Amino acid sequence: MSAGGADRKLILTAALDGPDYARCVRQAQIAEQAGFHAVVAPESSDFRLGGNGEPEAALEPFSLLAALSAGTASIGLIAEVHAAYNEPYHIARKLGALDYMSRGRAGCHIAPGPAAAAGNFGRTGEGGPGPRLLEAEAAATEFAEALRLLWDSWEDDALVYDKRAGVQMDEGKVREIDYAGRYYAVKGPLNIARPPQGQPPVLFAVTGARGRSAAAKEADAAVAPLLSTAEAALMRADMRARMVRNGRRAEDLRLLAELCPVVAETNEEARELEHRLRQAFGAASERLIFAGTAAAVADRIEAWFRQEAIDGFHIAPLPRPDLLPAFAAKVVPELRRRGLFRAGGETSTLRSGLGLARPNNVFATLKRRGGSD
């Protein structure tokens, strides 16, 4: 899939939500049957109450997705990671394991993490939030960079398993990375071979300028809270320019708009639902909501997509359990009829589903260019 052309197809991802495992299983199955590219498991690093007064809790994302990998066959499995409270070595290993176990369907969504959670990760005698929180976007950028180097610490053909000679690996193809950043330091190598996707895709949320700068450096896909097509066009132009400045090809980033689709039998019913939704979200957090009949929602999706600023949508957690099934059952087939969405049933890696190439190993490339190690 390229950024333009008649072949262009929508990318769709959906958020999992809630602490109820059975509900997450149903959501993942609905999303997979509908042909979604991925589900995203949210992280929660502290206790908080949702708008309805109920605790907002999510299962630990890697364990949840590992369990889901067993009951699904084609959908991508993206774990949210709070960079401020994690270590690249742990997360690179978990993503490597998930990528092997799901045969190339793992990805991660790197977010800074809420400052309010700092008290849950305290060291006695240390006061105040550390630099990982104060300079969150820069820290997230480093986090992603360290992940890629850790995955690349093993060349793809490092494991030889020569039974006759008793040699398991080519030691010259497994390296220490000696990463020493401002926020993270990790010596490496990782203790799992390079994942099937080489580097599982990394998503960033983009909001402010610093978020965009981070995504332009390290992200394979960016999720943005966009409210209009005009805003989307500006965001895409800005991201293109930033990527080129970073020496990346502008088409190597997928841009997804965060969306709450509200599908009902009639437009009136949908608008009533939308009204209640906006009240529940509160004035402080404006959301992109497409409300209407399946055809009306598909119309708006089509209009946004044809403008070519975005590559698809990320379906945000929806306040009613029937909204995702309704979208999957009614809107997705309509998008398919219009030739906007893939046929479904495709099995591929998450990376190739997103139209992204498998990255070369940075160390192997350096070695080839240098003619020696």
Place this chain on the structure above:
Amino acid sequence: MNLFAHGTGHHEAAWRLPEADPRQTLDIDYYRHLARVAERGLMDSLFVSDAYFGRINKLEATTLLAALSAATERIGLIATVGTTYCEPYHLARQAATLDHISGGRAGWNIVTGSADASSLNFGKAEHPEHSRRYRIAEEFVDAVKRLWDGGIDPALSGGAQPVDGPSGLRPDSGIVGEAGFEGEYYSVKGPFNLPRPPQGYPVLVQAGSSESGRAMGARVAEVVFTAQQTFDAAREFYADLKSRLPAYGRLPEQLVIMPGLCPIVADTEAEARELEAELNEHVNMQDALKRLSSRFEADLSEYPLDGPVPLHKAKLPGEINALRSRQQLLLDMIEEESLTIRQFVRRFANGRGHFAFTGTAVRLADEMEKWFLRGAADGFNIMPQSFPGGLEAFVDKVIPELQNRKLFREAYEGTTLREHLGLAMPVPRYRALR
């Protein structure tokens, strides 16, 4: 009875057997098969180790076991997570999640991490010294328990009640409790953000047999894995550990002791010996000598293979910052059995110092019966030399023999790991206070 799933097998040369496929060790289907065979054998649990350094190639433990929870129904799932480079809040969430998605089958093997090299993967200049590591670990466990105790209780939930106060929540409502943990090393505010695990706490497992390890085991562990070379040593360890329990207000049945057992089982003694010899043939002597030399102030490859192990060059257990109890065990074994270097390499290859047995199912059942009935073990941590063959042989030959002797269950009676092991649910502290 626990299965310790480990690569292609616990013999270090298992991967070189003709039937072995070492690439499978990253394949979930391979582990799924092992888990199902263990479940067919009605084993209590499946356990995996973990590490945070080196060039070993393996799947991270919690992720692997979460995937296996979806492929199994009854067997317990014990994940190793080291405390030194992890966060109590993360561990509490990981283990609680595994407990929720498996319907109460989770266990956590608490380790402090055995390698100095780990620190460099987490931006730390040095790995904490042995006894300090255990102090950190004990505090870590205390913080995690506080979090689990304060988990959202679905039975009492009608929505948590926001109130004034530092947490905004009422800890005594029985719904959520602040951890409010402030120790020497960790400060964890809470509250926990998941429902209380179905087992109250996932089963707490511990595997260090040094003095610090035993002290921690006696205080916090519900299952202890241990490496013991002989029946007498196992009995001494068993008695010592159980005798420490009253000091913590605990009863003997609140701690299950499982020595490691590396079985090579066949229908005849001769066949079993043949299997053992085949494995030993495949040991890469050079690599093994290099690895074992780290336990000595000498390069073992400079000594004659069939000469004695240079015991006077061995490092003392106190001089190494990891697996101290194992070092003592190995030195005792070399001395008592007057091992040559070649013999030592083979003994170590065969289960890294755990009790290894080669023979028929009946003879192995005799040995297990003796350990079980005469105060050396409550159960065993089964470490087959090669997978899946060694596990299948154990399940198909040894388990029925133990069942015939009424030493092992005929069917799963409970659904949770606690029920399998006969361990009671912990009483949450918040509720205990009310």
